[in-house]
Amino acid sequence: MLVVGVLLALTAALCAGGWVLWGRGGDSTSKPDADRARPADAIRETVETPPRTPEGGTAAEYVDKPLKEGQTASAKGTWATEKIVAKGIVNVVRGFRIGDSEKVWQLKFPGPVCAVTRHVSVDGRTAVAFSGERPKKTDTGEGDTAPCDRIAVFDIDTGRKLWDKKLPGEAALAMGVNVTMTRGTVVAVSGQASVAYDMTSGRRLWTDTSVSKCADLGYAGGRGLVALVRCGDSGDPEFRVQKVAPRTGKTLWTYKVAASIKGVHLASSSPPVIAVAAGDLTSTNLIALSDDKGRQRGTIRLEGDRYVHGCDETFSAEVERCTGVVVGKRQLYMATKPREFSPETSRGPVANEIVAFDLATGNTVRKFDARPGRPMFPLRMSGDKVIAYREAATAPSAAVSLDPDSGKESLLLLFGEDEAPEMNGLEPPEVVYEHGRIFLAATSVTRSKGDGPQQWVMRGFESSG
Template sequence: MSFGPPPPAWTQPVPTAAEGKKRRTAIVIGVLLALTAALCAGGWVLWGPDGDTASKQRAASAPLPPDAIRETVETPPRTPEGGTVAEYVHKTLKEGETAPAKGTWATGKIVAKGIVNVVKGFRIGDSEEVWQLDFPGPICAVTRHVSVDGRTAVAFSGERPEKGSEGEGVTAPCDRVAVFDVDTGRKLWDKKLPGGSALAMSVNVTMTRGTVLAATGQASVAYDMTSGRRLWTDTDASKCTDMGYAGGRGLIALVQCGDSAEPEFRIQKIAPRTGKSLWTYTVAEGIKQVHLASSSPPVIAVAPGDLGSTHLIVLSDGKGRQRGTIPLEDDRYVHGCDEVFSAEVERCTGVVVGKRQLYMATKPRDFSPETARGRVANEVVSFDLATGNTVRKFDARPGRPMFPLRMSGDKVIAYREAASAPSAAVSLDPDTGKETILLLFGEDEAPAMDGLEPPLVVYERGRVFLATTSVTRSKGDGPHQWVMRGFESSG
């Protein structure tokens, strides 16, 4: 049965776009020309605005230009039984050292993994390291987005870290952004970020079609994805500051005004090539933190205090008006919006947003064969974006909690982990409730997954990649530290 509360009392009407518009300096105002289908990446991706069935079918069959953001549509393999196709083991940590390992990206050929100030590319199939991209200082911010032709972006320090342990240097200024090709490891360009020296904790990076964006807490900037040419910048943080952006299909900004004790937050839909604000939604007073779950449809998470996010708010794409409200009741859901010691804005990695529905997993329950009595480990729950009501629940299995990873066309890719049985990647159909197994990989092949959560799992082109965001060599550990492992169908 569907249920859902009315909007909370702390939401408020949307002001006009002019009320929240910030001054941005347009360096170049350009229009992207339509690119031919011969330059595109075939039928792996879907992109299209809402509309009638015929227009949706045309959009589904039309390939995307190379600089659009990838949205791979998966198909079940001939057999779901999987084996290892990629592995990265780090070998240079000393006892007691910890190294940050930001960023995991995959294409049809390569899986790339960041660690400290290096990104390494491994060939899928034999795990051979085929390229290494070195930065002067540590990688301090990454985006999960990848373009159709395999480009992604990172922010890094232009200063070399002080001599010492491998994990040192993370407090160096985060002052540069670069775009590289995941298949080849070639750095296409890098630029110094505007404004003063920013700490790693305050920098956010994202991508939308043809554009790379960064915000440092002191300045925000947009670059052309192909050339690195600066499109616009905003360095006036006297009243309001762009804290960061959510990219992908669209682009929205999180803007903070006032002091940190009593902040006022605004959500703005931004024209990527000009920086112009198309509409503004003002978050109600009393909210202390806001995170961006999705740019299109726009979804934000709000936290009225220090205990974490309490609601998701769905906005309309066209005018930024509030639509549905979804309560994150009693800490029930694995939404991934809140992380201690992180200023990342484009978070909520446990929230998967489709065109009509939103998906989250409930928190796993303790499992004991003697007491389970048929109880499931957890559920993946879908919510209607227009109303906030629940639509459907997909039950996991006892001892095998399940988490949504991303959309695949109109279906949801989910990861089902298991300690003593094969873990799995599955496809969930929100229309029929059907679950289809995409990939199974057994416990003998999977690495230890202590503390693994959905942000550490990437599913791309029939393969699942499990990775870590930091590597530690504790006292007594051997020299080989697991960083990433990938699996695909053996059929």
């Protein structure tokens, strides 16, 4: 159990294996209102513009009641719109008004929120899976259990639950459920069952509960829909990646992963990018596929622990992972592992780099050097640019925009390390950049002996101009 400032926790977590949140390729124009011209049920691809001044102040914060000593609580889900930032903790999602941090709504579920999607629709909807009953004590008394058996869609701005449904098939535990979204469609995998719902009405579009030698493990959403399928037993699996028509469930193409691969994760649905583990369960390569036929394009070697890709995160059963990999239309971006730094060597080598790879060839096409002691990590695409988080322990941290064509870095937001809250948790915080604001949020919280009277869960920063 570590009790550390958020920014220091970010550095430690990245060095331990990577975690950076969010990031799917974007086709948006450079207009700040690009999303407004798209359908309301399309997946949001916000294009950011620089604020009037980069100096940051508090945008919103969430301080919860302290847990009991030794208690740990899950805090799944962080979403932001232009007006509201929403944060999940245990079985509740709360919405806070940006500007004064007032709690404006609360959405409570019978049991804990057990799976979330990072995707948000253009009009501010997202989905969560939850337990329809209160957790029960196990026979051994070592913890609480509850089936993850329901799914809901809610409006982030209002907190209104638009619909909820019971997932088909036998109820699965939280580690067996995956949720994602693509245009107009919410898709979930629960145990052996796959199901898709209309995003607006909750009407079931298609489902697959058949028992066979092949089963869906999960889907990647966003601009498209891609399924990860495992055939055979877990000791000697065969994996397939399939592009799926969201409204019908029809398979459009299938890519058969090599037999030697022991694990697969989905980094992006469109362009399709997968992470594969050859030899053991640690990801060794990223493979780009063609969007039209699923043919293999470029391959990127991950070179041991050189890159912070986030594909092998712990405490997660998600297949739509690789949270440190940001995929654009033609290129893919990853950060290298941060290097050691001390003030005495501040003129030494760069802290790390964000590397751009060509999806067609797998070759390196550009590197963005971070400043000494200030490693950078990509968060997501913003049109044809990359938004990155620049962490610093002894100077203001920042959000920056990187231009892959010119190699130019532009400052978006600055905020100091003394403004960051202390958080207790088993996992590193999430980082979300949306509408010119950056939010740092816990993914789980715990209370250790001697902790203070407040439990920080989330804090956001915005331009003070």
